[in-house]
Amino acid sequence: QVHLVESGGGLVKPGGSLRLSCAASGFTFSDYYMTWVRQAPGKGLEWISYISGTSSYINYADSVKGRVSISRDNSKKSVFLQMNSLRAEDTAVYFCARLHSSSWIDYWGQGSLVTVSS
Amino acid sequence: QSVLTQPPSASGTPGQRVTISCSGSNSNVGQNPVNWYQQLPGTAPKLLIYNNDERPSGVPDRFSGSKSGTSASLAISGLQSDDEADYYCAAWHDSLNGPVFGGGTKLTVL
Numbered sequence: 001q002v003h004l005v006e007s008g009g010g011l012v013k014p015g016g017s018l019r020l021s022c023a024a025s026g027f028t029f030s031d032y033y034m035t036w037v038r039q040a041p042g043k044g045l046e047w048i049s050y051i052s053g054t055s056s057y058i059n060y061a062d063s064v065k066g067r068v069s070i071s072r073d074n075s076k077k078s079v080f081l082q083m084n085s086l087r088a089e090d091t092a093v094y095f096c097a098r099l100h101s102s103s104w105i106d107y108w109g110q111g112s113l114v115t116v117s118s
Numbered sequence: 119q120s121v122l123t124q125p126p127s128a129s130g131t132p133g134q135r136v137t138i139s140c141s142g143s144n145s146n147v148g149q150n151p152v153n154w155y156q157q158l159p160g161t162a163p164k165l166l167i168y169n170n171d172e173r174p175s176g177v178p179d180r181f182s183g184s185k186s187g188t189s190a191s192l193a194i195s196g197l198q199s200d201d202e203a204d205y206y207c208a209a210w211h212d213s214l215n216g217p218v219f220g221g222g223t224k225l226t227v228l
Contacts, residue, residue, distance in 0.1 A: 035217075044120055045155075045163065045206055045219040059215050095162055103210055104153040105217065106174070108162040 002026040002107040006096045009112030012086055020081040020112055022096030029077040030054070033099035036070065036081050038092035039111075046092075050099060051079065064090075086116045121146065122207055124220035131228045135195040138223045140207030142188050146218055150210040152190040154183055157204040157222075166205070167192060194225075202227045 008020040022034070035050035049060045049070040058070055069082040079096060093111040100106040123141040130136040140152060151170050155163035165174050167183035170190065182193045190209075194201055207220040 037217075044222045045208075047217045047219070050216065061214075061216060100168070104151065104165070104168050104208065105155075105163075106165050106168065108164070110162050 002098065004096050004098065004107060004109035006094065006109045006112035009094065009114045011115045011117065013118050014087060014116055016086050016116070017082070017084045018086065018114060020083070020094055020096075020114070022079045022081075022109055024077045024079070024096075024098070027098070030074040033057075033102045034072060034079040035097050035099050035105065036079075037095045037097055037105070037108075038090075038114075039095070040089070040092040043092075045095075048094070049081065052102075083114070086114075088116050090114065091116045120221035121211060121214075121218035122209065122220035124205075124207060124223045126221065127224050127226065129226040129228055130194075130197045132197055132199065134197045135193060136197060136225065137194075138192045138205050138207075138225070140190045140192070140220050142190075142209060142218075144188060145213055146209040146211040147185065147190055148188040149212055152183065152185050153208045154181075154192045155206045155208065157206065159203070163206060197227055199227045201225060 003025045005023045030053045036048040051058050051070045067085045072079040095111045096109040097105040098107045154167040156166045157163045170185040171183045180196045204222045206222045211218040
């Protein structure tokens with residue numbers, strides 16, 4: 001059974017940094033692209049970034065490019081999202097998710113809340 | 119402003135059939151499969167339909183998807199109170215090289 005568990009969220013001041021982690025289980029982790037999607041309070045879903053199984057291919061949404069870095073550790077079956085220069089508009093629940101066939105999201109974690117506020 | 123366009127709300131009574139539309143462009147829906155997600159209050163999204171019209175195991179056949187050109191639809195038949203949720207469409211966007219989502223449709227079961 002596929003299981004994704006995010007951690008690392010919390011309250012951070014504007015301009016601060018935060019690193020989210022996502023621990024995966026129940027599938028061959030290195031075979032899959034992994035992605036992060038966020039949802040601001042009361043808003044819709046927004047794709048942030050994805051990383052290929054071997055970390056050879058990475059892409060970011062324009063809204064976070066230059067401020068966010070995605071990485072993974074296949075030995076630990078984990079994917080990470082380093083977020084810098086955080087702004088109030090980055091306040092959201094951040095979901096870790098698995099990309100099937102490098103095309104659609106088939107499994108989601110429960111989410112980790114990031115609040116950017118002074 | 120979401121890349122894909124959905125109506126903000128939809129409603130129906132128990133047993134009815136409702137449809138939710140999703141409109142995109144030739145850069146996303148027109149060229150790539152559409153997927154639908156159900157998000158119950160306070161929970162993570164769950165895959166409902168993938169590849170335009172396929173259901174993951176465990177999803178009831180009351181849920182069906184279709185696509186024509188740059189538009190797609192999700193149909194829910196035999197509406198139940200448990201279906202009350204937010205529904206999102208998604209598709210790969212070629213020039214962005216990533217997935218894009220609709221703004222979500224809040225389904226109310228009257």
